[in-house]
Amino acid sequence: LLGRSMEKYGVTAERMKYVSYPKTTSVYGNRKVIDRMLLRMMKEGKEKFLPIVTGHQGEPGAMLTRLARGETPYQLAKGDKVIFSAGIIPNPMNHGNRAAIEQGLRGAGARIFPDLHVSGHAYREDHREFVGLLHPQHIIPAHGDLKMTASYAQFAHELGYTLNSDVHLMMNGQRLRLT
Numbered sequence: 001l002l003g004r005s006m007e008k009y010g011v012t013a014e015r016m017k018y019v020s021y022p023k024t025t026s027v028y029g030n031r032k033v034i035d036r037m038l039l040r041m042m043k044e045g046k047e048k049f050l051p052i053v054t055g056h057q058g059e060p061g062a063m064l065t066r067l068a069r070g071e072t073p074y075q076l077a078k079g080d081k082v083i084f085s086a087g088i089i090p091n092p093m094n095h096g097n098r099a100a101i102e103q104g105l106r107g108a109g110a111r112i113f114p115d116l117h118v119s120g121h122a123y124r125e126d127h128r129e130f131v132g133l134l135h136p137q138h139i140i141p142a143h144g145d146l147k148m149t150a151s152y153a154q155f156a157h158e159l160g161y162t163l164n165s166d167v168h169l170m171m172n173g174q175r176l177r178l179t
Helices: 004-015 031-044 063-068 092-107 124-134 146-158
Strands: 081-083 111-113
Touching (some): 063 092, 092 111
């Protein structure tokens, strides 16, 4: 497991007993230590390792971005496989960053397998069931831009809720007094 956040969350998950890694698993977050490990992979043979790295959104400085740009001792080659096990968080910057790293990966000859992902978010019917079980007095859509929260408000309307009565579209920093 390679990358700062991979180390942070991977080690924490193991410490809290949410996951148990095989003895052959190594976790590295420090850039210099990661580069030494990547050099070792190149020397011993890439086929003996399965690097799991940070950067599926194309974040600058993340491991996958560095690999795509050729900024590490690990050299991608024709036939190497890159699997994206998380979808793109929908915003223009992420789409642009992801496109750039995919271009770099393909340019190095890697085969890309995108969208091998199971969402951590519930589907529409799951939300319908959830709201039906809870029968909330108020719904405040959160986590997303206005288009996303407005879509959820429309969904709540389909369930019998009314905008500005028991469905509230809020912006960061706004307050709502419920009486």
